[in-house]
Amino acid sequence: xxxxxxxxxxxxxxxxxxxxxxxxxxxxxxxxxxxxxxxxxxxxxxxxxxxxxxxxxxxxxxxxxxxxxxxxxxxxxxxxxxxxxxxxxxxxxxxxxxxxxxxxxxxxxxxxxxxxxxxxxxxxxxxxxxxxxxxxxxxxxxxxxxxxxxxxxxxxxxxxxxxxxxxxxxxxxxxxxxxxxxxxxxxxxxxxxxxxxxxxxxxxxxxxxxxxxxxxxxxxxxxxxxxxxxxx
Amino acid sequence: xxxxxxxxxxxxxxxxxxxxxxxxxxxxxxxxxxxxxxxxxxxxxxxxxxxxxxxxxxxxxxxxxxxxxxxxxxxxxxxxxxxxxxxxxxxxxxxxxxxxxxxxxxxxxxxxxxxxxxxxxxxxxxxxxxxxxxxxxxxxxxxxxxxxxxxxxxxxxxxxxxxxxxxxxxxxxxxxxxxxxxxxxxxxxxxxxxxxxxxxxxxxxxxxxxxxxxxxxx
Numbered sequence: 454x455x456x457x458x459x460x461x462x463x464x465x466x467x468x469x470x471x472x473x474x475x476x477x478x479x480x481x482x483x484x485x486x487x488x489x490x491x492x493x494x495x496x497x498x499x500x501x502x503x504x505x506x507x508x509x510x511x512x513x514x515x516x517x518x519x520x521x522x523x524x525x526x527x528x529x530x531x532x533x534x535x536x537x538x539x540x541x542x543x544x545x546x547x548x549x550x551x552x553x554x555x556x557x558x559x560x561x562x563x564x565x566x567x568x569x570x571x572x573x574x575x576x577x578x579x580x581x582x583x584x585x586x587x588x589x590x591x592x593x594x595x596x597x598x599x600x601x602x603x604x605x606x607x608x609x610x611x612x613x614x615x616x617x618x619x620x621x622x623x624x625x626x627x628x629x630x631x632x633x634x635x636x637x638x639x640x641x642x643x644x645x646x647x648x649x650x651x652x653x654x655x656x657x658x659x660x661x662x663x664x665x666x667x668x669x670x671x672x673x674x675x676x677x678x679x680x681x682x683x684x685x
Numbered sequence: 686x687x688x689x690x691x692x693x694x695x696x697x698x699x700x701x702x703x704x705x706x707x708x709x710x711x712x713x714x715x716x717x718x719x720x721x722x723x724x725x726x727x728x729x730x731x732x733x734x735x736x737x738x739x740x741x742x743x744x745x746x747x748x749x750x751x752x753x754x755x756x757x758x759x760x761x762x763x764x765x766x767x768x769x770x771x772x773x774x775x776x777x778x779x780x781x782x783x784x785x786x787x788x789x790x791x792x793x794x795x796x797x798x799x800x801x802x803x804x805x806x807x808x809x810x811x812x813x814x815x816x817x818x819x820x821x822x823x824x825x826x827x828x829x830x831x832x833x834x835x836x837x838x839x840x841x842x843x844x845x846x847x848x849x850x851x852x853x854x855x856x857x858x859x860x861x862x863x864x865x866x867x868x869x870x871x872x873x874x875x876x877x878x879x880x881x882x883x884x885x886x887x888x889x890x891x892x893x894x895x896x897x898x899x900x901x902x903x
């Protein structure tokens with residue numbers, strides 16, 4: 454078994470135009486920086502991207518937007534990105550905005566082998582348009598289907614060559630869910646360790662879900678809102 | 686009239702010991718500054734953290750540790766991280782006791798709109814639709830009127846909805862409002878604000894007798 458690749462470009466070698474991708478991260482926290490750079494370098498187009506956010510103008514998915522590589526974006530929150538808003542309002546970019554919990558749970562369903570879930574989020578709003586509903590108890594729920602993604606691109610803190618992954622702090626967010634949901638899951642990690650180095654009790658995603666893994670170097674980890682307490 | 690901190694301080698009176706609370710971006714975030722001394726309240730950040738601490742000291746920012754507003758934050762003893770599905774699992778399962786969020790419009794039956802202005806502004810709903818569909822107690826913190834001076838408390842929302850009949854309380858710079866089957870009910874007036882002023886700035890049906898007390902804080 455060899456899941457280890459040397460870098461993002463080699464790990465993404467067979468990724469084609471028109472692919473549906475999941476990308477982990479919340480804002481710029483825990484995004485697969487190196488996979489995104491490789492997508493820019495490869496110049497693949499007509500991508501459908503499933504990601505909670507769309508990056509900022511010059512980092513994260515914003516880099517793919519600038520190059521017009523994304524045809525459709527499925528996200529929950531896309532503020533903080535002027536180019537995104539421009540492409541959306543001008544109709545260049547197809548956008549499906551869905552509730553954040555629905556986004557997470559549609560990933561979860563895929564990773565758990567369930568075709569759909571019921572959630573009350575969005576009932577009575579335009580999110581519910583055209584969707585099947587069902588009443589349980591005194592509440593109405595929407596039927597939401599599991600995502601199908603050709604690739605999931607995720608960022609973990611540590612991983613081993615069997616693909617077992619561990620995440621750090623709030624950079625976990627959507628990463629484990631997407632890792633479990635992709636038909637081909639590619640994980641970039643800050644540190645690649647030997648099997649046995651990770652405590653089996655502390656592994657967040659079992660390697661069975663992860664097909665390819667590589668070490669990313671020199672992470673930028675840009676901070677979107679730097680808020681601090683002054684020592685003065 | 687209340688300033689932003691006054692609105693947050695007023696909402697902080699809703700907190701109870703042992704509450705799990707989700708605070709939205711903007712004025713709701715300020716509520717954390719008014720948690721009474723000795724009261725244990727756990728803040729949930731929907732990007733995957735329970736037990737949110739204050740902003741880090743200068744130089745100690747950790748890019749892997751942010752809140753749902755993408756601000757750098759810290760943990761506290763007993764904090765826990767989880768993925769986004771578990772985060773919304775605990776929200777959907779009704780484990781979050783209180784949700785405070787901002788709004789563009791609230792209707793007299795408790796509908797809320799806060800994610801989109803068609804043709805003008807599209808930021809997305811983020812976690813708001815999940816929160817308002819499931820939280821047990823939902824309080825809106827907002828300005829009473831929009832930039833054009835028009836009431837944001839309406840007979841019916843004009844913007845795309847975030848949730849139906851879910852808001853239990855609204856706190857604005859003018860006062861605290863609840864709901865009854867007819868519409869908004871004035872519960873308390875902001876210091877120095879008269880009932881006529883509140884009525885004049887409220888387009889939705891409002892029950893107000895004039896005997897409503899001024900807001901006081903413990």
